[in-house]
Amino acid sequence: MNSIRKYGQIVAVFFVLLSAGCGDHGGGYWAGGIQSAKTAVVFKTELKTGYNDQIGSINVTVELPGGVTVSADSSGWIPQSALYLSGEGALFAAIPNTTAILLGKFTPATQTSKAKVSLAFSGLVNSGGPITGLSPGEFATLICDVAPGTSFPSTTFLPLSGVDIANSLATLPHLSDTSPPLAWITYQIIP
Numbered sequence: 001m002n003s004i005r006k007y008g009q010i011v012a013v014f015f016v017l018l019s020a021g022c023g024d025h026g027g028g029y030w031a032g033g034i035q036s037a038k039t040a041v042v043f044k045t046e047l048k049t050g051y052n053d054q055i056g057s058i059n060v061t062v063e064l065p066g067g068v069t070v071s072a073d074s075s076g077w078i079p080q081s082a083l084y085l086s087g088e089g090a091l092f093a094a095i096p097n098t099t100a101i102l103l104g105k106f107t108p109a110t111q112t113s114k115a116k117v118s119l120a121f122s123g124l125v126n127s128g129g130p131i132t133g134l135s136p137g138e139f140a141t142l143i144c145d146v147a148p149g150t151s152f153p154s155t156t157f158l159p160l161s162g163v164d165i166a167n168s169l170a171t172l173p174h175l176s177d178t179s180p181p182l183a184w185i186t187y188q189i190i191p
Contacts, residue, residue, distance in 0.1 A: 037146040039068070040190040041158070042086065043119065045165060047136045048182045053175065054133025058121040059164040060185050062142075063114045067150030070106045070117055070142065078104035078117070078142075085121075087138025092123055099124040102140055117142060118162070133167065136183070154189045 041062070045055055064070070071082040083104040085093050093100035101122045109115040119142070123134050146152045165176040165183040175183035 036148060037152075037191075039144045039146050039152050041142045041144060042138055042188045042190060043140045043142070044087070044138045044186045044188070045134070045136045046184055046186055047175070048180070051182050053167045053182070054135060055139075055165055055167060055175070055183065056123055056133045057164070057166045058134075058139065058185070059119070059162060060160055061116055061118045061162040062187070063116050063159040063161070064109075064144065065150075065152060065156055065158075066109065066114065067147040068152055069108070069115055069145045069147070070104075071145065072106035076105045076107060078106055082143045083117075083119070084141055085139065086141040088135045089121065089139035092134045092139075100134075104142065152189065152191060154191055156189055158187060158189075160185060160187075 043060070045058065047053065070078055072078050083102065084090075085100055085102050089100060089102065092098060101120075101124070103120045105118045107116045107118070119140060121134070121139060144152070163176050163185055165185070167175055175181065
């Protein structure tokens with residue numbers, strides 16, 4: 001009977017230790033024992049009503065609020081786990097004979113400027129494929145790290161700059177250069 005009780009105690013201690021080691025290790029960093037939150041920013045293109053064109057390339061820089069960063073390597077390049085094609089961007093990438101490239105670069109905040117992320121999307125038609133482009137709508141999702149104690153509500157305004165949207169035929173002027181613009185970028189913050 002004593003050996004059964006001892007075995008039971010060993011099993012109980014094992015499960016206590018096992019559960020103490022468990023936790024959400026799916027992302028974020030630990031700052032003094034507090035894990036950062038993840039927030040998604042979903043980028044979308046919109047076209048002027050009645051204008052029907054497909055998009056070949058997109059460039060934009062977004063300014064992040066204080067306490068918000070993005071995973072990046074030592075050169076600032078954002079990995080695919082933190083920036084990826086979504087919505088229409090993912091659908092475009094699945095079209096035969098096309099290649100969709102999405103790159104992002106993170107610039108950390110300094111004493112005089114806020115952190116920034118520069119995004120570049122390009123849709124390439126491989127030989128033998130039809131000339132096509134990205135349809136308007138969601139094209140990319142950026143996963144941000146929000147420091148403990150920082151608020152990043154869905155109503156946060158993120159200044160956009162360097163917006164350049166070209167149609168799939170790369171004709172000039174670019175869709176974002178006309179006045180008023182034929183295309184623009186919006187975003188949705190999903191806490």
